[in-house]
Amino acid sequence: MFRRFALAGFAAALLFLSTTPVVAAGLDAASINDAAAPPTRLPDRQQLSPSIARLEILLDRAHFSPGEIDGKFGENAQKALAAFAEANGLSFDKAVTADLWTRLVAASEGAAVVTYTIVDADVKGPFLNKVPVKMESMKDLPALNYTSPREALAEKFHMSEALLQALNPGQKFDKPGDSIAVANVLDTEKPAPVARIEVDKTRQTLRTFDAAGKLIAFYPATVGSTEKPTPSGTLKVTAINKNPTYHYNPKYKFKGVKSKRPFTIKPGPNNPVGVVWINLSGEGYGIHGTGNPGKISKAESHGCVRLTNWDALRVAAGVAKGTPVAFVESSR
Incomplete structure (x- = not known):
């Protein structure tokens, strides 16, 4: 079963620069956990949406991966939802029906967003200043590590850095003992054998x-x-x-x-x-x-x-x- 952590009670309405996605008003742990099915008219792909974030987390936990959980109904989330619908004998035409949402919610247990306490291993590094673009520039590096604790934590919980930051405004993710809100996707079950x-x-x-x-x-x-x-x-x-x-x-x-x-x-x-x-x-x-x-x-x-x-x-x-x-x- 997925690990059950205590719910996080963050409240945030964070506005990014024009080059980054717009954050939906009231995007926090509670808004994602309480989110109903996405509306028939889906949110703009540039806006982080509580209902889409919950949808992506539920898909991830059902092993229909949306790729990076970013709170936006992009191509990968649509692919995953279509595959989940097909596997469950349901139709999907870019609209999340009541039957599809009910089946998805029932596929796993626990809150979508939970509290995680940062540990020493999350922040100890070493971290790279920047990942080189060219392969030749990578060959002399001692390791191709993460560039920051934020990147490491985002990947640990299958999230985009933008969504992780939006859920934790002002957080630098560099202090062990700090509590942060994360996607509840850590699966402790051993995967079934693949034939x-x-x-x-x-x-x-x-x-x-x-x-x-x-x-x-x-x-x-x-x-x-x-x-x-x-x-x-x-x-x-x-x-x-x-x-x-x-x-x-x-x-x-x-x-x-x-x-x-x-x-x-x-x-x-x-x-x-x-x-x-x-x-x-x-x-x-x-x-x-x-x-x-x-x-x-x-x-x-x-x-x-x-x-x-x-x-x-x-x-x-x-x-x-x-x-x-x-x-x-x-x-x-």
Whole structure:
């Protein structure tokens, strides 16, 4: 079961600069926990919404991942909700029906937002000043760590930094013992064994199934690019490596990488492949995490299947050597 923490009682109406999302008035732990189903006319995607934040948290807990929980009804949240509706025999056309909301609320227990007390490990670092944009600039760093405690805590609770900050106005997230409001998504149950993975190259999604063919979980993904497409057909999992060292081979000829020599990039959550690498039988292909969870399904990959770090870890926990990974193309 999900850990039950005491409810947080923060009250905040925080206005960001024009370059950041507008925060809905009254966005706090109580407004999210008490939120009803999103209205038929969904909120503007630039506005953080209590009902959408609760929706995303419920989807995450049901293992239909919206990717980064950001309080906005973006493409990944829509994908996850559509998949949840389909798995439950319900219809979905960008409107959250009463039946769909009831089924989603019943899928897990506990408040959507809870109180978490910051511990030493959350703030001890070391932290990077900035993650380099170019791979060549990463190779000499001792580790690809988080850039701040806020980034680390946001990822720990599957949230965007903007939503975490909006729920905790004025908080610097750097003092052990401080209480903060977070998404209640820490799942202590061991994931069910995965018998098969299906990667949809068209819809940019990944689904896992059990031995009976039942859908276990759904994840938004970044799948390949024009430069380096993801393979077709069925591959198999050959290895699972946590905290991987990234190895660049010049024969990959990635766009923007000028090095003619192989190089390595040290492990860390901001490593190009994140915190876990699930190696596939096709040469150079894998399923992995990323240091940019907000860009999942909104950017391109170098032929691999990219998930948020937390989603990649969940997939890795359920697979084993030999698990088949089918790459399919569907009509939208």
